[in-house]
Amino acid sequence: MLKLSVLDQSPLLHNETPQNALQQTLTLAQHADELGYTRYWMSEHHSTVILAGSAPEMMVPIIAAHTKQIRVGTGGVLLPHYSPFKVAEQFRVLEAMYPNRIDLGIGRAPGGQPGVYYALNRGKYPDTANYSTDAGHLIDYILGHDPQGYQVQATPMSPTTPPVWMLGSSGSSAQTAGELGTSYTFAQFINPDDGREAVQRYYDHFIPSPLQEDPYASVAVFVVVGDTDEEAEYYASSLDVALLMADQGQRRGHFPDPEEASQQSFTHFEQKRIVENRGRMIVGSVESVKQQLIDLAAHYQVNEIMVNSIVAPFEKRLEAYEKLAGAFQLS
Template identity: 65%
Template sequence: MNIQLSVLDQSPLLQGHNEQDALAQTIELAKHVDRLGYKRFWMSEHHSTKSLAGSAPEILVSAIAAQTKHIRVGTGGVLLPHYSPYKVAETFRVLEGLYPGRIDLGIGRAPGGMPGVNYALNRGEYPDVHSYPTQVSHLIDYLIGNSPEGYEVKATPLGETIPPVFMLGSSGGSASVAGQLGTGYTFAQFINGEGHPAAIKRYYNSFIPSPMMREPHASVAVFAVIGDTEKEAEFYASSLDHALLTLAQGKVRNYFPSPEEASQNKYNMYEREAIQDNRKRMVVGDVQSVKQQLEHLAETFQVNEIMVNCIVSPFERRLESYTKLAKAFNL
């Protein structure tokens, strides 16, 4: 199977760095993987989260597309229940006009932060997630030049190309919706380690060709930690292990700790079990081991594209990780 590699980035704050550094590192990473031959570079949307700086991925899309040449740039994803489909369509119509043929519109329905985020983004109201399929349908209609809500308006600027829509999911619940509406689908294994290939199969089985896509396109996103040896990979993975555990415990996470700090932590039995469970969201090892694990993941889920999220310290090690993968997969 010929596997295409893409990148999912969350603009993480690494120990010793600030928010401005995290955003600058996102841009530097995008330029790096563009040169390496990765297919896509997507950025997530997180709110009121100290350790992740990417709260407005559509702005980052514009900044990164301006500084790269070949890689497709998009969101992973815009949290649609918080926003007007019409406004999202216009935002991405502008981006497509600026960088035709290089923009992806990834969307999701998760809150993207603590419970208060839902109310802060919706003027004190809780968003109606049950209308998400309708929102997606309206978004697609606006993108292709229709006026689905009867207001007799167009999402401008109009153009010859349309940014494709990809639906992100971590439970499989939106897989059928993505198929029925003819969008792409990405399963977030890095969020849900219990992910099952049935979600992708449901997407394939329900897919109906649309103006967006004539054929189904599915991918899987996963954390990856690469070391020169298995032992070194475990050392670097200790940072992500601790960060994910802290989040699950409801503690405030100000940054991703360095492996020097994280590897010194002592855990009780329950914490060790939680860390081991979180490893289902990650692939860890030397580059050949990680390559084999990614190939197995692609075969299991029956996809030919993997989105890799490498959060390790220092930042230079993140760049090296993507370089090693690019060489291993002959990008």
């Protein structure tokens, strides 16, 4: 059976505030927990007013404390900004508090405009070329080792260890995940191209590690589901416009209202870009989306898909996850 999970960016929907967006993240996580989703991840974005999720490591303990069984994690911590030792400590604490429920997802992206790199690194540009080394050190620290010989240990060392996931939208990140023996998630909601090749590259380069014996991959994608294809297209128009605006460098304080977005006209080149962005999305009726997700999982050769559904109003987001849970008979 195909597993479904949630990737949440804490979007600011039409006429909502950042406080609303974060509260909605908690509400949606509780909803996903009750519906039987496998895991709930929160993303890391900086200086992005349309998304409230700037510190997922702060949200993980809040979500874990207010849910019962769903795995909770980061999608993901952007490692070039941080000390591998400190990240290991944070997640060892979380694992001690919520054993066997925490996922440590990491990534290499800046998480915002170029200035974010400098703001997070005291005016310096981090050496992203050392990402695989830093990720290796993080894994060693979280396993209780001292990879840099500083005579330190990431504590507390509880009986269980959180799994490490590497998130990426390219073949290089996939290969790194394989060589380090972590799990891997391809971000199709960011890059609609070459995902199948990236996942295969992960499988081809996987080396068993103390974290896991076998490779495990998933794919994250935008999903808009409605009672009919027409209703889904109506709600997807909001995401169409938001992605187009981001491509054009426009800043907006919230996602467009679908009533407004569905009536908007576009130039030939804008329409072409919208069509290209649809490669990042799955849109349609419940049965159509179910089959598209099954086909997507088969294409990637994975058995888990992370659903990122951004529709307004918030009640429609809740309904979208309800419909998918019903279609896949999640327990």
